[in-house]
Amino acid sequence: MIIIADSGSTKTDWRIVTNDSVLSQAQSAGFNPMYQEADEIFQEVNDVLLPQLSDKNPEAIYYYGAGCSSPERNQRVVDALRRAFPDALISVDHDLLAAARALCGRKPGIACILGTGSNTCLYDGTDIIDNVPSLGFLLGDEGSGAFMGKLLMKAYMYRELPEDLATSLKNTYNLTKDGFLDTLYGSAIPSRYMATFARFMHDKQKHPIIHGMIYENFSEFFERHVVKYADHQTLPVNFVGSISYYFSDILKQVAKKYGLHIETILQSPSEGLIKYHQELLQTFGSPKKV
Incomplete structure (x- = not known):
């Protein structure tokens, strides 16, 4: 089981996914590490997201967000998610990469x-x-x-x-x-x-x-x-x-x-992102850093 997060400055959509289905979804406030530190991000995840997950323990979290355009900013999100999900593989990337993967999959474009x-x-x-x-x-x-x-x-x-x-x-x-x-x-x-x-x-x-x-x-x-x-x-x-x-x-x-x-x-990258990561799960059998 993995979590795919699509985050803007207003809201974050979290989708809990297996290799062939979407188990559930949750929502929290949006994040932007250009303006927010790890503690503030963690507080929202802890207070709003975790109660919606019903003790689900993901193997990996693939987070795509506004403002995630440098290693320093991305690390703030990684640090926040690591505190909430200490055993999960965590990948943080820019929302532009989310768009590319949702739209193009594994083909050039x-x-x-x-x-x-x-x-x-x-x-x-x-x-x-x-x-x-x-x-x-x-x-x-x-x-x-x-x-x-x-x-x-x-x-x-x-x-x-x-x-x-x-x-x-x-x-x-x-x-x-x-x-x-x-x-x-x-x-x-x-x-x-x-x-x-x-x-x-x-x-x-x-x-x-x-x-x-x-x-x-x-x-x-x-x-x-x-x-x-x-x-x-x-x-x-x-x-x-x-x-x-x-x-x-x-x-x-x-x-x-x-x-x-x-x-x-x-209209939204969510469906394409889910398909992209499900195909990776089907190909490799377990979550991997992408």
């Missing part, structure tokens, strides 16, 4: 995350071998919900939207300039706030102005990220995340312009 933020990598079937850096909310996140929200709100505030759209947007969110700016600049996670406007764009995506913004968003993403990878026109390009999932029709239109082949689009 390009893996992309398009949710609140964005990220991409070139994957060889085992490891990430290239990564055009994601510069985050201030400088990057092309293709994401946050970037989409920026395009919409700049057009609204600069009075570039037609009256019907501007009125609908204002009424939907009860917008005022001061209220919007106070919320944006007062938010601990401004990207999350900006991404909330992607829902409006989804509802209005057939409007030519909104369709054009969505198209521009994905064009910037492909230009600045995907086309930088070797063999991008021959390797499958795969996506995970709410933005790629709910805007898949326009995403495919833009990909076609660049001669790219989209093979898989998932």
